[in-house]
Amino acid sequence: xxxxxxxxxxxxxxxxxxxxxxxxxxxxSGDFNPIHHDxxxxxxxxxxxxxxxxxxxxxxxxxxxxDLLGPDNVRRFKVQFRExxxxxxxxxxxxxxxxxRTDATxxxxxxxLALEVRTQRGATAIRAEATFAL
Amino acid sequence: xxxxxxxxxxxxxxxxxxxxxxxREFARATGSKSADYLDAPNPPVPPTFLRTAAFWATExxxxxxxxxxxxxxxxxxxxxxYEFFGPPPRAGDVLTVQPRLExxxxxxxxxxxxxxxxxxxxxxxxxxGRLVAQxxxxxxxxxxxxx
Numbered sequence: 001x002x003x004x005x006x007x008x009x010x011x012x013x014x015x016x017x018x019x020x021x022x023x024x025x026x027x028x029s030g031d032f033n034p035i036h037h038d039x040x041x042x043x044x045x046x047x048x049x050x051x052x053x054x055x056x057x058x059x060x061x062x063x064x065x066x067d068l069l070g071p072d073n074v075r076r077f078k079v080q081f082r083e084x085x086x087x088x089x090x091x092x093x094x095x096x097x098x099x100x101r102t103d104a105t106x107x108x109x110x111x112x113l114a115l116e117v118r119t120q121r122g123a124t125a126i127r128a129e130a131t132f133a134l
Numbered sequence: 135x136x137x138x139x140x141x142x143x144x145x146x147x148x149x150x151x152x153x154x155x156x157x158r159e160f161a162r163a164t165g166s167k168s169a170d171y172l173d174a175p176n177p178p179v180p181p182t183f184l185r186t187a188a189f190w191a192t193e194x195x196x197x198x199x200x201x202x203x204x205x206x207x208x209x210x211x212x213x214x215x216y217e218f219f220g221p222p223p224r225a226g227d228v229l230t231v232q233p234r235l236e237x238x239x240x241x242x243x244x245x246x247x248x249x250x251x252x253x254x255x256x257x258x259x260x261x262x263g264r265l266v267a268q269x270x271x272x273x274x275x276x277x278x279x280x281x
Binding site: 014021024026027028029030031045054055056058059060062063065066067070071072073074077078079080081106118126130132 | 160164181212213219
């Protein structure tokens with residue numbers, strides 16, 4: 001599949017996310033911050049309930065983009081965490097090809113992408129940039 | 135003579151073997167159904183997989199955050215970046231991980247407190263010593279009340 005500047009990637013939905021999804025990601029990643037699975041701890045820190053691990057929705061976004069551009073082609077993946085994700089949220093990943101260029105260091109043809117994870121409330125949970133070899 | 139206290143407090147490099155089962159577990163936890171991750175005998179790592187380096191760090195060993203006196207209830211993960219200098223590492227590779235504190239900066243928060251921005255870098259080298267990936271985490275310590 002060829003990609004060119006201005007291409008809009010087909011959106012993909014993950015979720016609704018569950019507390020079990022949070023726990024499974026925490027086990028897989030090794031980040032055991034109780035704020036993502038311990039209801040009593042989360043409430044004592046002032047939150048209504050537990051919330052998702054930012055790196056979980058970053059992982060969904062990585063799955064979205066590697067399925068489209070190929071797991072071996074990732075060269076850079078940068079996420080900025082903006083809004084929290086709560087149990088039962090439905091996440092939609094979207095992306096745009098911002099530029100197609102030849103990398104000055106490697107000589108590889110690459111695509112720069114702008115990516116987002118949005119919730120059903122319209123909030124931007126993650127804003128991200130990525131570079132993939134084409 | 136033994137290491138000086140300053141040396142003893144530096145994070146030491148550690149080894150991180152990339153394992154097929156761990157890649158599969160991580161890929162499934164992040165919603166993947168791709169045979170490239172789930173079924174390949176030596177799958178590449180997903181873009182955020184190197185976060186699992188935490189499993190290989192020496193528990194209780196020197197941390198790049200040590201000495202910063204962070205309040206963990208006020209820490210947010212602001213940004214995370216992974217850069218790959220070629221195709222990503224694969225199951226079967228053994229990486230060496232070197233964490234380091236890159237920078238700490240302060241900014242006045244909206245409510246008069248001080249916010250701190252902490253950048254931590256991890257360098258991942260392969261068995262030949264080539265830098266294959268680099269991770270960069272930005273942590274934000276929010277709203278420290280004036281003292």
